[in-house]
Amino acid sequence: MVSCLGQHNYMKIEHSKGIGESIKRLEDKRFLQGQGHYIDDLQLPDMLHAAVLRSPYAHATITNIDVDFALEQPGVVTILTFADLHSVKPIPIRLNPYGSLEPFLQYPLANKRVRYVGDPVALIIAHSRYQAEDVLDNIVVQYDPLPVNIDAEDKVSCPLHHDAKDNVASNFVQQKGDVVEAFNKAEHITKLRFTSGRHSGVPLETRGLIANYDATQEKLKVWGPTKVTHFNRGVLAHMLEMEEHTIEMIEPDVGGGFGVRGEFYPEDYLIPYAALMLKRPVKWIEDRLENLMACNHSREQIYEMEMALKKDGTILGIKVLLSNDQGGYIRTHGIIVPELSAAIFPGPYRIPNYRCEVRSVLTNKTPAGTYRAPGRYECNSSRERLLDLAASELMIDPVKIRSMNLIQPEDMPYEVGTESLGENIVYDSGDYPFALQEVVRLSKYEENRHVDHDNLSNKKVGYGIACFVEKTGLGPFEGARIEIDQTGAITVSTGAANVGQGLETTLAQIASSVLTVSPDSIQVLHGDTDLIPYGVGSFASRATVMAGSAVYYAAQKIRKKLLKIAAHTMNCQVEQLIISDGDICMIDHQDKRLTLTQVAQQSSPRNCPPDIEPGLDFTHYFRCNQMTFAHGATIVKVEIDITTCAIVPKHVWIVYDIGKAINPQMVKGQIEGGAVQGLGGALLEEFNYDPSGQLTSGSFVDYLLPTTTETPLLESKRLDRSPSTLNPIQVKGAGECGIAGIGGALANAVADALGDSGNNVNVLPITPEKVWQWLMPMQDKTN
Amino acid sequence: MVQEATDNSRLIKLTVNGIEYERKVETRVTLVDFIRNELGITGTHVGCEHGVCGACTVMFDGQPVRSCIMLAVQADSHSVQTVESMSSGDQLHPIQQAFWENFGLQCGFCTPGFLLTVQDLLSRNPNPTDTEIREELSGNICRCTGYQSIIAAVKQAAIYMRQE
Amino acid sequence: MKPAPFDYYDPDSVEEVLDLLQQYGDDAKILAGGQSLGPLLNMRLSTPQIIVDLNRVADLEYYKSDNTGLRVGAMTRQSTLEDDTNLRTTQPILAASIPYIGHRSIRNRGTVGGSVAHADPAAEWPAIMLALDGTILIRNTKGTRTVDASDFYVSALTTDLEPDEILVEIQLPNWVKTSGWSFIEFSRRHGDFAILGVAAYLTLENRRCTKSRIAIIGGGPIPIRTSKAESMLIGETISDALLKDVAEQASKELDPDSDMHASADYRRHLASVLVLSALQKATERANKSGGK
Ligand SMILES: Cc1cc2nc3c(=O)[nH]c(=O)nc-3n(C[C@H](O)[C@H](O)[C@H](O)COP(=O)(O)OP(=O)(O)OC[C@H]3O[C@@H](n4cnc5c(N)ncnc54)[C@H](O)[C@@H]3O)c2cc1C
Ligand code: FES
Ligand code: FES
Secondary structure, three states: OOOOOOOOOOOOOOOOOOOOOOOOOHHHHHHHHEEEEEEHHHOOOOOEEEEEOOOOOEEEEEEEOHHHHHHHHOOOOEEEEHHHOOOOOOOOOOOOOOOOHHHOOOOOOEEEEOOOOOOOEEEEOOOOHHHHHHHHHHHHEEEOOOOOOOOOOOOOOOOOOOOOOOEEEEEEEEEEEOOOHHHOOEEEEEEEEEEOOOEEOOOOOOOOOEEEEEOOOOOOEEOOOOOOHHHHHHHHHHHHOOOOHHEEEEEEEEEOOOOOOOOOHHHHHHHHHHHHHHHEEEEOOOOHHHHHHHHOOEEOOOEEEEEEEEOOOOOEEEEEEEEEEEEEEEEOOOOHHHHHHHHHEEEEOOEEEEEEEEEEEEEOOOEEEEOOOOHHHHHHHHHHHHHHHHHHHHHHHHHHHHEEEEEEEEOOOEEEEEEEEEEEEOOOOOOOHHHHHHHHHHHHHHHHHHHOOOOOEEEEEEEEEEEEEEOOOOOEEEEEEEEEEEOOOOOEEOOOOOOOHHHHHHHHHHHHHOOOOOOEEEEEHHHHHHHOOOOOOOOOOOOHHHHHHHHHHHHHHHHHHHHHHHHHHHOHHHHEEEEEEEEEOOOOOOOEEHHHHHHHOOOOOOOOOOOOOOOOOOEEEEEOOEEEEEEEEEEEEEEEOOOOOOOOEEEEEEEEEEEOOOOOOHHHHHHHHHHHHHHOOOOOOOOEOOOOEEEEOOOOOOOOOHHHHOOEEEEEEEEOOOOOOOOOOOOOOOOHHHOOOHHHHHHHHHHHHHHHHHHOEEEEEOOOHHHHHHHHHEEEEEH | OOOOOOOEEEEEEEEEEEEEEEEEEEEEHHHHHHHHOOOOOOOOOOOOOOOOOOOEEEOOOOEEEEEHHHHHHHHHEEEEOHHHHEEEEEEEOOOHHHHHHHHOOOOOOOOOHHHHHHHHHHOOOOOOOHHHHHHHOOOOOOOOOHHHHHHHHHHHHHHHHHHH | OOOOOOOOOEOOOHHHHHHHHHHHHHHHEEOOOOOOOOHHHHHOOOOOOOOEEEEOOOOOOOOEEEEEEEEEOOEHHHHHHHHHHHHHHHHHHHHHHHHHOHHHHHOOOEEEEHHHOOOOOOOOOHHHHHHOOEEEEEHHHHHHHHEHHHHHHOOOOOEEOOOOOOEEEEEEEEOOOOOOEEEEEOOOOOOOOEEEEEEEEEEEOOOEEEEEEEEEOOOOOOOEEEEEHHHHHHHOOOOOHHHHHHHHHHOOOOOOEEEEEEOOHHHHHHHHHHHHHHHHHHHHHHHOOOOO
């Protein structure tokens, strides 16, 4: 049963000051002046520094660890190995914790066995990071190498985990209808094996933590967590066997999240553990080499797809075998990524019969988790490529095969027949065909595609399309508390996190729209577990939707009280009052007004009328157990030099519908940022492993992030045609719309440019070398 | 004179943002660690420590350099400027103002490096083309913005600077 | 990622540098711009006991042109040469290649001596030295010696320099006016080390080729001059067919590596494509400059 509590009774907003306006971001002034407070900017007196000794082997048994010599080195305070950790537990799963995954969980330090290059083996605490690193080589670890598995499709390899019979962590099926029947009826079958490469979020700021036991407050304080601080506090309390209220987690400014940052990693236990043990503050700042091998990887999936169609292009059914490369352990995301892939694979299309078998397999690589549009970047790329291949085989235009299979507006709400995160996937609203038409129009696809194709030079131009649906606004709840103190200062507190997306501005805009004050007069606090008793966090494009709605309702509550107190002071009825420009005034005598500060003073326990509860302080928890689905379509234009095989993305167009934008420029920034990350994964970024399981792209010299020169022109258009009916501010999350379709659109554009060789395109990232290989057989023929 | 290296530490004297500092520093300490941890001036960020991302860019004797691959001792008797030197009080530098107005930042972690790189670019080339902007900024990584807004900000900044 | 401890010296004369090198030999490492050594120190891939910093040796930071050619002191920064617009006519290949070295902030510190001595096969300077018949002036406490660039590069990241020696100057002969040139590079991103690059230099007299240089970046463990391919041009009038054959030959002379950015085969393919375009462009320029 779908319910979003409190979705009725929208109050009319008198002046929608705030919502919909591209005001300059409130957090920027401090960032621009170098005054942000990122975790490494924080120093505590008497602070110690940590370094992690990581496994150089992809798979090995640890037969001995000798720390004696290392302990004697200058500055070293202590060294912890697994044996030193008192009653240590594995790190639990945050999302959908199926019990069957328990054998595969990661302990904070390796217990007699390492399973990927980078697996933490020991923690060194010293007086400086320099000194801590000095002894990394002085700890003598004896490893007995084991057979290495880097292939998720390898069925015979040595099991990574003792309790498991093989490396398949999970094997499940999502299905609807009858695929067998669909394939029996098929007039045409298109088959494609598509691989999505391993890459990840790679925020520019690496992870970091400071932990300190505060004896006066009898509290363990941890700075550095983000994303899901309340949940992580629970995990830490459980693992340290402490009461939850004796821990406070404090989110600093955060240099990018993208899904990878803020999950509970081994260090999130180790650093607090060491601080408690030593009764001194301990800091750990992940360095970039660690980050690339320790922080979650993502995206590596193989899709074996078959699609049954009618000759005219109507899709009858799709069968998928999906292999998900999980890496060495199951981490906090459990198997949510392939589950989302399987659930969202049908995308914006009517797929009457669908079967997806998922195998999530452990390999000797860095464990995988979520990264912006997790599971969807991959499944969208695969599906859109499959569609273009079918179109090419049936000689149908790529736009046409999509149009004829898209879900129509009148089908809404549309039940896909799959489920994820414990919810049935139901698309709530959207005009999918319109988004496709718009992007085709915006890019002048019809006009230019053929013109551009006809050139005879070595530079071949291609256009590729992808349509997508994005799940956003995941429940179950988020809270906001609004306080107005006696000076009239407004503070909003929430359990959602600011991972760099500008949450402070968005929430201030929403509160200001109700309270008709200027957004920059509102202070937004977030990410500290002591601010508000319950919180969920920032992921799955949920913060604006969920926290924004909570702020909206909390602001409505406070507004009501303001009017009540003002009515009392002004000796009139509440109905005679409105709030405008931050003042409370009479509708008929607008010169009769009280300032917010005056009303705030009247609300104090000293002045408040006896029959009214004093204070202006309201909390609202917005609850919703249904996701709201954004959607859109992407077109990419590429140019390929068929001599060098260089691939240059020339232009990207993205049309998307997120219902409504709180701050349109910020939304645009989300789209553009996501799009360029997606292009990175489609063209440049890849974690490569050699057969012995060594990560060969473990620095920024080899893991290639896109820069200004690899970034094409991006044009985006917001539709605002399908406001969400699931929340009062009518928004859908915007964070993942830029990235969701771009992998598929790019792959299709490359295929389009390559002409007859284009049907070979079956992988991301697409490197010049791959293009060269795809073209080679053709060139041999022409030579 | 060859200075004897005694205990791997040196007394150095340098100017940072116009203020002279004298500090004893271990010779292996990088310039960025020194500025951030010893001097407590934390606007300069560390994104990779191997010279690729540009987050640690500072002005060294007026030229942008990567402070993660320089040693603090190398700054002895030199002058360094960090992002903190750009604005005066609450008055943003025109480049900062242009970044603000154009949404040229999200998480803000790359921003100090970009601002100083742009400052150098515009001092050498007050009216750069799009291609020049892209090439000159290609040594700075931003993971959040997708760069469009940064390029717009640089164009805007160039106009502001020419008007000054 | 912090450097291991080292003893640090920053003398202000070449003599003092050489004394230190003589004293510490293999234990010492020279620090020039630090744009290659810095990352290696941070990653502890290089852990020298002694660092000898050249940055205070003012005598090594200069460049001058005369009728014998261009002489550049080892500590001259890449950006200093980049900003000298005269070099675009007097040393066109050099001027064209410098902007390909990393990014401006790298070139503000990175030095000519450091790039030449570091001998990265994917770097611009070593190949330019080969293409332009450069020579290298080397000093130790006993004296100086000169080595041709073609003898300087021994094996991967290894040069003819002894532990007690430093590179003090590089010399490039003057540009021959009736010549054409081209510098082409292929990399995954702007500013990255090249996957493959070509510097081509052709002199034409009476339409015939009298001198040819084809130097390849990223074609093997050291920068390579494809001498067989070069010799195919000598005495010939240039035709497209000939250039195609030369390009094919050039790619055969390489010994490229396979890594995650490109396989050896693809690098060879790139070589044949890029050498051809480089030679075409160089011919065009030579024709224009009166070398017909
Ligand atoms: C992000 C990034 C991108 C880069 N991209 C490129 C690129 O595209 N192309 C390119 O060519 N380079 C590139 N570089 C490297 C840069 O050009 C370096 O400047 C150059 O390789 C080394 O010069 P250096 O002065 O910094 O030398 P250092 O790093 O100080 O030294 C390098 C080596 O040379 C030795 N050495 C230095 N000077 C002398 C001397 N006078 N005598 C004897 N030995 C000496 C040192 O002992 C050391 O072993 C890049 C660097 C970075 C960080
Ligand atoms: S931190 Fe210096 S370049 Fe990345
Ligand atoms: S704003 Fe986050 S890295 Fe640029």
